[in-house]
Amino acid sequence: MTTVYDDRGEQAAATDVPLRRIAFTINGARKIAEVEPRLLLAHLIRRGLGLTGTHLGCDTTNCGACTVLVDGKAVKSCTMLAVQADGHEITTVEGLATASELHPLQEGFRQEHGLQCGFCTPGMMLSAKALLDANPSPTEEDVRWALSGNLCRCTGYQNIVKSVLWAADKLRAAGNGAGGEPGAGDGSGAGEDGSS
Amino acid sequence: MYPSRFRYEAPRSLTEAIGLLHTTESAGDQAKVLAGGQSLVPLMKLRFAAPELIVDINNLPGLDYHRADPDGTIRVGALCRHADLEHSALLASTQPTMAAAAPLIADPIVRNRGTLVGSLCHADPQGDWASVVVALGGSVVAQGPGGRRSIPADAFVTGPFENALAPDEIAVEAVIPPPQGVPAGGYLKLERRVGDFATVGVAVALDTAGGTVTRAGIALTGVGGSTIAATEAGQALTGKVLTAEIIEQAAGLAAQAARPRTDHRGSAEYKRHMVRTFVTRLLTRAGQAAEAERAA
Structure with missing residues (x-):
């Protein structure tokens, strides 16, 4: 450089x-x-x-x-x-993404409208990735805790949390070989299996 | 923002690191040790600190531990991160005050890098760990060219952002003495949002035996020019059962020990009130635990 x-x-x-x-x-x-x-x-x-x-x-x-x-x-x-x-x-x-596919977190942010201006989004997604790598089944509280060092001035965080939970569902489904469209239309997905 | 220009060394051994600090050209305030860097790097970017030499100790082997000796002494190495302590099974089962404080340090991302020992060295009056280690009667082990020495935590911090280390010494370990009974207590922190400095923080560290307090330490964060050891409050508890009257007396003494100033985080009166509230809350919880222990 x-x-x-x-x-x-x-x-x-x-x-x-x-x-x-x-x-x-x-x-x-x-x-x-x-x-x-x-x-x-x-x-x-x-x-x-x-x-x-x-x-x-x-x-x-x-x-x-x-x-x-x-x-x-x-x-x-x-x-x-x-x-x-x-x-x-x-x-x-x-x-995060491959040449042809978005990472489930990126897809989650799109599906759940997890961004407005988008400035904080990359940091949010990487903090979320570290969380999901360590804990594939986070509760809503786990997600909020893990993202508490990332500030967003637009969204009020609600949809960011939903996006991460959406991605967690998707990653788990893919891991189980089901590979379906998780959490679609549900939107809450929060804390259903509570393991942390 | 950039730090001003500095020379950077990343030694592979403690001896080499101390040697770098010991060289006369880098004596005094010219050299700084870099561990987690979560306070030092921002200070350098803001040009509040402009060291000529940075000695990065992150490559030193064998400093990332925290462990308990057979007698219950807890040792925290200079490269043990806040996150290690937050997720520590050892602290969760043996040291309630440290276990309570770890998740309240800064924010999750900072906790991945920052260290307990670094936080003690930084000696910020609003640093949480200093209160915890003072309440526990802990100490800091410093290593220099002449060997090691132990410095009690309450003497280690000599003022705001000032510590007792010689220019060629490195703080290698924090030490928490073994409990004299069953450890109880906790840490409570009032903050405007995650990652903000404490408006008020209170560390309570007790040892109890058969429901009676055998040792008590209370220390306060953010309500004075440096960490405040509420010694009289601790003494009022020693040898006592945690009744409502005793708790009220200790909380009052702790509130008296606070030296809060009115600022954008709250009025002095409010902060003093929060000290009283937090001490009461922590002691009441500890009292209930001691009662349960006695009943068991």
């Missing part, structure tokens, strides 16, 4: 920029990057890799819009240095 610096003459010669080489995996693809240590993971993802689905909202560790998965765990990418990704595996929203 090319970074251009202000030439401040003697004060900070361009040769003083401390670059480090890191190797990491993002959405299944192995990458090598040269980064300045102060580069944030969010910027490596957006600018270095051109994956602009990761959004920077508050930039102060509050909103969760920049959430990605690092080794399967939800992390705020504005609050982690890019150099710290060395040797780790990152998943962004671009890693």
Whole structure:
């Protein structure tokens, strides 16, 4: 990735920029990057890799819009240095869908109208993915708890929660080999089997 | 937002990490240890902190533990994340105050990275773990070039965002002493929304034997310039059965110990009232548990 610096003459010669080489995996693809240590993971993802689905909202560790998965765990990418990704595996929203199919979470957000402006959506989906990977049968309360670090200023969260429960139903149905259209027309889906 | 420029080292051993801190060129406030980074990175982005050297300890092996010694002492390593403690079977069965606090730290995403020991080092007056560890009479183990030393938690925090570590020391472990009886208590936090700092937080840590309190610690979050140990409130409980009168007395003493200020989170009067309410609530629950224990 090319970074251009202000030439401040003697004060900070361009040769003083401390670059480090890191190797990491993002959405299944192995990458090598040269980064300045102060580069944030969010910027490596957006600018270095051109994956602009990761959004920077508050930039102060509050909103969760920049959430990605690092080794399967939800992390705020504005609050982690890019150099710290060395040797780790990152998943962004671009890693959810395949070429032909939306991820059940993405489908759920469409089916249940889980977004309005859409800015918080990628972070919501990745926090939700971490939840569903750990707990395939979440209750509504589990979902609300898992998403409590992701802020949405449009929806009031109701449909986001429904979307995640829709995706959980779909993933379970697919896992059971039934593969049907889960939760369609039901919309509640909340806490029916209560295992957590 | 970017942090200002810094040198970055990710040592593979504790000795190497301490060596990096010990070098004279990076002494004083010039070097910072990076663990979870959930407070340090935002501070650096806002340029409240601008260290010249970052020593990232995330690659150090064997620091991500939390475990109990045979005598019941609980040890939490420097890389044990809040989420590890939130999902800990050990804490759920043995340490009610820590188990209650863990899910209330920041938000779920921050809990995946942030650490208990890092939170103690950060020494934010509104940090939840400091109150918990102070109430439990815990300590911090610091390692430097000369070896290890143990610092009591109430002496570890020396002021807002200030701790007792020497520039070339790393806090490697938090230690909770073994209970003198059956542990009881909890942590209650009033917050405007998930992830906000505590408007008021109260940690109560008791040990009881046959319904009598053998040891009591109460500490307060967010109602003073630093974590407040409500020592007199704790002393009022020691050797007593948790009757309504004793609980009321302790809650009153804890409220007196609070030094709240009126701000956008609430008036000083309201915060003091919430301290009293939370202490009463936690002690009443503990009293019911002790009563059940005695009856059993």
